[in-house]
Amino acid sequence: MDTRLIPLSALQHYVFCPRQCALIHNEQVWADNFLTAQGIQLHDRVDHGEPETRKGIRYERGVAVAAPTLGLTGKLDLLEYNKKRHCYIPVEYKRGRPKIDDCDTIQLCAQALCIEEMTSASVTTGALWYWQTRKRCEVAIDDALRHKTLTTIAGVKQLLLAGKTPKTKWCSACKACSLVELCYPKLLSRDKTNRYLSALFAMGDDE
Ligand code: SF4
Known part of the structure; x- marks a missing residue:
């Protein structure tokens, strides 16, 4: 049985x-472009702040999580803990603006599920903070989002275990x-190019 823990970032990918x-x-292929470089810079900045408590809320940055039952591991940008209400809110920082797809909310929900597995507390809310709009968006960790997230986790596990790209x-x-x-x-999806490459390699075999 493969007991590898899946990085939280894999869900978004x-x-x-x-x-x-x-x-x-x-396949450990990685390349930065302008957008990923900006994202890394932002995460470096938010992950390294000192923990602090303000108005009864504890702010912990760069929090490592591991949830073996879910099969996930990763790092949270920020985890807020309301001492009085004994509730956790994961906060994920994003470089851009709110997206139309679910990739940000699914990643956030997966963080909430990790916290639940690690603490036995129920996490009902998370937050996404967008750098481009300078806005914090509260996200309800509801049944629909949990279902989508668990389906995505299952899909990622299947993909990575199969080892086929x-x-x-x-x-x-x-x-x-x-x-x-x-x-x-673009190049490889063109039949013409595939035919050209096949012919080229066939020629090479003849030599
Ligand atoms: S098909 Fe290739 S280039 Fe297009 S999004 Fe997927 S990995 Fe990126």
Whole structure:
């Protein structure tokens, strides 16, 4: 049985593109573009602050989590703990603005599930803080989001355990993908190019 813990970031990569997820987490392929470099810088900044308590709320930054039952591990940008109400709120910092897909909320919900497994407390709310809009968005960790997140975790586990990287296919996500240069979706998805490459290698075999 494979007992590898899946990094929380893999969930977001999987929702963005399963091929990207497999390239990064199974094949260790990584390339920064302007967007990922900015994201890393932001996380470095928020992960390294000192813990503090203000108005009964404890703020812990860069909190490591591991939830073997869920099969997840990772680091939270910020974890707020309300001492009086004994409640936790995970906060994830994002470089851009709120997205139309669920990748940010699924990652946040997975963090909440990790906290629940580690503390036995119930986490009902999380928050996403967007750098571009300078806005904090509260997110309800409700049944629908929990279901989507658990389905995504199962999908990622299946993908990574199978050890097979899905084939490249050009999609709208490719335009913002940091791996586009390495993945070459446009080039490889063209039949003509495949035919050309096959012919080229066949020629090489004859030599
Ligand atoms: S370039 Fe496109 S197909 Fe390739 S990993 Fe990125 S999003 Fe996925």
